[in-house]
Amino acid sequence: MKLKMLQIFFLFSLLLFSSSHALDFCVADLKGPIGPSGYSCKIPAKVTVEDFVFSLGKAGNTSNIIKAAVTPAFAAQFPGVNGLGISMARLDLAPGGVIPMHTHPGASELLLVVQGSILAGFISSDNSVYLKTLKKGDIMVFPQGLLHFQINAKGKTAIAFPSFSSPDPGLQILDFALFANNLPSVIVEKTTFLDDATVKALKAVLGGTG
Amino acid sequence: MKLKMLQIFFLFSLLLFSSSHALDFCVADLKGPIGPSGYSCKIPAKVTVEDFVFSLGKAGNTSNIIKAAVTPAFAAQFPGVNGLGISMARLDLAPGGVIPMHTHPGASELLLVVQGSILAGFISSDNSVYLKTLKKGDIMVFPQGLLHFQINAKGKTAIAFPSFSSPDPGLQILDFALFANNLPSVIVEKTTFLDDATVKALKAVLGGTG
Amino acid sequence: MKLKMLQIFFLFSLLLFSSSHALDFCVADLKGPIGPSGYSCKIPAKVTVEDFVFSLGKAGNTSNIIKAAVTPAFAAQFPGVNGLGISMARLDLAPGGVIPMHTHPGASELLLVVQGSILAGFISSDNSVYLKTLKKGDIMVFPQGLLHFQINAKGKTAIAFPSFSSPDPGLQILDFALFANNLPSVIVEKTTFLDDATVKALKAVLGGTG
Amino acid sequence: MKLKMLQIFFLFSLLLFSSSHALDFCVADLKGPIGPSGYSCKIPAKVTVEDFVFSLGKAGNTSNIIKAAVTPAFAAQFPGVNGLGISMARLDLAPGGVIPMHTHPGASELLLVVQGSILAGFISSDNSVYLKTLKKGDIMVFPQGLLHFQINAKGKTAIAFPSFSSPDPGLQILDFALFANNLPSVIVEKTTFLDDATVKALKAVLGGTG
Amino acid sequence: MKLKMLQIFFLFSLLLFSSSHALDFCVADLKGPIGPSGYSCKIPAKVTVEDFVFSLGKAGNTSNIIKAAVTPAFAAQFPGVNGLGISMARLDLAPGGVIPMHTHPGASELLLVVQGSILAGFISSDNSVYLKTLKKGDIMVFPQGLLHFQINAKGKTAIAFPSFSSPDPGLQILDFALFANNLPSVIVEKTTFLDDATVKALKAVLGGTG
């Protein structure tokens, strides 16, 4: 019987070999061409378990004015998620820390708080505010493309892990979009109703020109 | 031969009737249940050509401080586009008119200028600015979820028609999201780096509280 | 404070740099490989605002027998729309002009009339006819894959801009599919019930053989 | 040990019950509301194996002028495929039988010949013709939305089973779209270049008016 | 100026009201009809921040033979994720605890370890094994539909949070699929090569019949 069984083995091996496992996963080949659906796939023979594992175990550096750090595990950092419709990041919020108002243009976010307490919120298209103080073990979902933020709600460091519904969710931070580039002040003012002094001050601080 | 032909007619009629044309289109029944993919479909027997036609021929009222008007033809106004992955709107920009900084959380936009001249721009996730003065006949694409704006670039009224890659693209206007609701000023300040006076002034003007 | 602010700048710059903006957009590299979801993406560093802007300002040449012209702004002509689920074209219809019966195999169409008057229609799977004379400012949606057409309804030139729910909607013109190639006449006749004389006459005119 | 095992059973039963199996499948409730993604789902408790099985074992009636029959197993006939991205049909082609020129607006087709021989073809957007005589065991794919047809290639009855990449692929038969409704003859003529006599003759035969 | 500003407010309020925020999110109405894309949407007026927040803060009961617990936050438990392409769960693994071999038919999984150490693995279509001992802060991705498992790798309780690329990922536990129902033993044996004694023993333990 064993010999016959081996026949199955060879039969199916043949079948399985010929139907490459391209569809099971598509680990990003960061040097290959990129298309609308993501990075090219690494050759299966070169894929190892390390492609599917990433460490978010180390705190980001929060010695900065927002007292916060974001460590992404998107497809560009974590090639294993390419094409799989999911990714993650780590947020570290020192006391007083803030993740400023931002959007993810291409994904919804599901935030898990694992330490400390975080005041989180988002604003919908009809300008309603959804605001909640989250504690350890709480999760909160931020629908795709809407403005949202996270603020450390207590005197101790908070840690949270946002998951995203895309391997490449994008991140547009409002203040950097408005003030950290060469978008002319006059245009910022006309399109935000902010006054010239405010715009120029923030541009100066955030490295913007114009 | 005619009789035999009628046989085909009956044969196929039967076939075509039994495979309802649910897939051809799904005109929104605005009173039915809504799901993640859009509105429920109107009964085909009640669908008429009027469901597929909408007028954007009338200028919006620009007698307001932004000297601009947006007239949407999304699924809620124009039920024929429900489920079809597309919609449109009309922009009227009087001299000095501005469509303030905003995003569409669920769609890319393709803007067509049909009268006048418009200075349009968007900012990408890496804070690059893409800015262009558009004239009649120009089209410009604004990728999904990114901040963008339109400003009348000349002394005469401009008219433009944005198309969207969704029947329900959403519209989040930055100033309204920040200042036209009850999001507490202290939170706006922490998450935008704006000062208290600026935030309170804009909240007062735009009807916000807190 | 400014120094500390610069720390944010560096922190976030690092973050934003490492999470390339591949997801914001994917401007077509027309010389790269093509996949089922579209063209490869141009390297972000080489992308400029010109990639996102296209002119449909010039009338097409209507000195032909259909007295009409179609000017496409699909991904192949307008690389900025690649991957964004939208594109556009321009129709010019001289007096008597006609866009013949056709389908877009991969997209719904939303037509905007900006000059003149157009008689437009589509036929659904159950053979119902949806017919309407459109005037300036009217929009009409043609659901994906269905036969439709546009006819100049008045004595003056009409201009319209169709938007599509795909960057590459395709265009199959019925008469060209049937008569402008080497599909044998006998097959055309069997599958359309047209007689041999009609088929051969149209093949002769449209350059078909067989 | 058995008692402890039963504990797992209860634990997981609870889990599995609370996460209803809505995602496994969505058998069509043909009387419920329809949305852009398909029919509403039947209550799982009422679903039986019969919902997932359908018979295409009986030949369609080919006693008609096209000497052919199409028997669909789309979501409307076969509720089990609703939401699953696939469906099937049966083609019977008596000697001389033809499935006339048609499109499926919302699906690609993969045809399997199980008896006889069929001459099949499709025409692409650039008017290229892809034509092949298929024998028993051959499969041929017709890309989404393109015009195609099937003709019995031999003197005996042929049977084939087309699969579709949608539970509701649609079916637009060219001659019925043009001649079996009230689309005015003058419009058919203008948009197809067919002459008045041809159009009126076919309208008469196929039951069209106007 | 304030009065004029109020004009904007009214203008835009009108606009925003008419374009309902159906697209921003679709909180599940668990009592409404379900379709292939998910649950019906709760009326926006009844949506509160509580719909977007869920607690996974409490350990599941691991007093069972697998010494493990799974607490889901899928759309059925956490209506806020409906339609947003993401969900989460909590795994508690007491010392010796195991999440048995299983698949998620409709989603990829991204597992985050927050306490203890977990030996996790998946098997691809070509039967390759991807196996890794994860420590606190590690994440591992399990591509859609593939068999995978998690085992507590140390003597202390482990906690992990899997995210999923669907609001309703499904969960098919191998042993329950084979042995906890009325699938006849003879069929289990023929399709798995397991012997009759093994099958009957496991059926007895897991509550199966036949």
Next chain:
Amino acid sequence: MKLKMLQIFFLFSLLLFSSSHALDFCVADLKGPIGPSGYSCKIPAKVTVEDFVFSLGKAGNTSNIIKAAVTPAFAAQFPGVNGLGISMARLDLAPGGVIPMHTHPGASELLLVVQGSILAGFISSDNSVYLKTLKKGDIMVFPQGLLHFQINAKGKTAIAFPSFSSPDPGLQILDFALFANNLPSVIVEKTTFLDDATVKALKAVLGGTG
């Protein structure tokens, strides 16, 4: 008139040429880069009708212990289905033949029986069994990602053709995933509740180690 007609021909030829037919289809270039949405597209000029046709007319070799054969026509074997959301295979089941318990991680299956009789079944996430003896002409749908199997139900050879809702559906055969690789026996035992003797015996037969 003919000359003017030729003008159309040239006009449209130009148009059609410039909007390449990339969207009509994307025949797999098996040597080009692969991305999450499939293989790169062959250059249209090199595409012939043979790319769209494949033969499943020859019986697979059933001289093996399962007395069965699977012949795939997935994108890797049949490049024409790449990007089209559909594929097919052929099953041959000699008397006593079995297609063992398996899943397709990325597709639903629609099985057509063309000869003999097959006992087929699948198990849902809530462990319900859906079991049916299919005869010639019957079709049965197996929802995406769920365990299922096929057994020859009679004394004669059975033939069936499964269609899939993906050009690359994948195939994970349970016994091969568990026993035909280097997954350590102790892990198989912990995650399946099978005993050591059973696991080692099957590993020996199926070529597994560890």
